[in-house]
Amino acid sequence: MKIPFKYITRNLKTRRLTTILTVVGISLVVFVFAAVLMMAHGIQKTLIQTGSDENVIVLRKAATAEITSIIMQDQANVVQTIPSISKLSSGKPFISNEIVAIINLPYSQKEGGLGNVTVRGVTPEGFQLRQNMNLSGGRFFNWGSREIIVGSSIKKRFKGTELGDKIKFGGDEWTIVGSFDAGGNGFDSEIWGDQIQLAQAFGYTGAYSSLLIRLDNVNAFTQFQEAFNKDLRLQTLEVKREKKFYEEQSEDMAMFIRILGIAVTIIFSLGAMIGAMITMYAAVSNRTIEIGTLRALGFRRRNVLFAFLIESLSISIFGGLIGLFLASFLQFFDISMINFGSFAELAFSFSLSPSIIINSLIFTVVMGLVGGFLPSIRASRLNIVNALRSS
């Protein structure tokens, strides 16, 4: 015979303040747990979306990012001749030779701070190689001119990046003629201009930072890589899938957030479990006579055990749901942080995934079970006579 669920909910209501305090404690823990996972997921999502499956990127071997990579013109010419590179209708290989530099821009919100922004010199192919590049304001820059377009999150975060503004670098002034939206990926945190113009301004004569290449098909990578690695003139370079490259860029930051997050969460959850345990022990000792009565009425020990476990679980699940609900609002916030992989700032948002929801709920249930288990055992073990006699 089960103890009615109504009995449990009534108990929660009777000791309102204690219940609320415990629920709030658990919801805070779940909030932090979910927020940390969402942050790490947000960074990874932003960077992984940045790459495309059919593209490969060529960098200098030891380079951890485009900014520390140099590819000489003659090497770039050799790369062009490797088979399995897709061809454009004009017969040219589908490659974008790009240069990347970092410039400083003042933040629009934080006073006095300067942020690192990636400036990318692209070729017409560079636009075709990337999906989701949409103009969101103004127009594209004219080839051969000192004009630039800015990513959507640059506009939000940095001063003087509106249409028509001029930015000074590389011994010249560059006019912002448009802004683009790359669908929330890493390019939204970049400034783009004509490769030839930017190479001149930054003194990258006869060299590039990276080559972005479209292959014939997704499966051609191994073939391409073999041919690439065999060529003695390309020994100082390496080729990677574009997706893999961006994934690696996010690794360090995401790992840091996870390690810190997990350490903090473990500690937090211990605190919350202790909170739940205190509440439940108190519930048991307050209700000794009640428990005795229930047992005398014929409820079994395990009924009492379950009733108390369910009580503890309801508290923690309720708290967990509140925490998750609050954390889901974080998705509306964009944050930006330096990405140690590329040394430039990357804008991303907290991102909730089904696995984060499931993990948070599992975590909540575990907290409730662990916190409620010992007190429930005590409740179920109470001796009927002693319990009834207690005052």
Next chain:
Amino acid sequence: MHIIKLIVKNMLRHKLRTLLTVLGIAIAVVAFGLLRTVVTAWYAGVDASSANRLITRHSVSFIFPLPLAYKDRISKIDGIDNVTYANWFGGVYIDKKQFFARLAVDAETFFDVYPELMIPKEQLEAFKRERNSCVIGEQLVQRYNLKIGDIMPIEGDIYPGRWEFVIRGIYKPRDKTTDPSNMLIQWQYLEERMKEETPSRAGYVGWYIAQIKDPNNSAFISGQIDEQFKNSPAETKSETERAFQQSFMASVSAIITAMDVMSFVIIGIILLVLGNTMVMSARERVREYAVLKTLGFSTFHLIGLIGGESLTIAITGGIIGIGLAFPMIDGFAAILPKGWFPIFNLEPITLLLASISALMVGFLAAVFPIQRATSTKIVDGLRQVG
């Protein structure tokens, strides 16, 4: 004296509950200490910066080099004692996961401007003499089990090619905030190789560091330096070392804000745990408080009784927490990838903050129960069934 005895007796009434509460507070103090330590580790660079050093770099970004010729022009400016320069050398040691700064520095002057890097005289002489030598920090010696005379091979990225450096010196950090994990190589050696391999890149340095006589003049002197190079192909931006380091902090401010928020949340959680305990105790004891009042104990006594219990629990938890924080933080430092935080210490200020928070929580947790105990009428209290 009676009050103290009562407090202790009350605490021991529910031994398990008191124990759990103390534990809860201890855990929260550990978490607080951990988060603050991470925050202070981020700020280590700012704390280590000296007020009498100015950094001059390219106005567009630190990734663009400045001509070597600027050195003489900077050193001629009034109020500047000493000028040195450095380059970010980068490269890969062993694999891409080994984080530590690899800098090419002017062997002649660098250690004069950075007195906090303490190096024996004969080692410094050896470094100046030998072209392909390097000086490394103490922490690298331990991390990679190196000694003087060993060779550190580096695969260059910004400066392509394979480089081999012989360790000729090991520096010790003077202060707790000095980075003990730098690798310094000779800029002159880099320059020679650049002249041979890519002459277009020779004759450049990354940034200048000027030592000034009077820190109060820093704004004026930086202005003068930048004025010198105005409208030249490489304009400069000069600022104090502190401001320079702080600009890096701006780019990680999101994570620092997150940790700040979390440390407050933790205090909130301690408050909830302890508050919960106190609320429960007070609820159970409503009748006793009424009896005490009937016997003539004043409101003041009740405040002492409840507040004292709450504070004693908070303080005990706080002390245990601080004791646990030391091994926990060492453990955390061990899980982190090597080199993420060259400086990772539990600062005295962190301990102080943790103690103050524990005390405050002790006070706050008692407010509600005290209010309830003192406002309940004796008659109602006696009538109450727990």
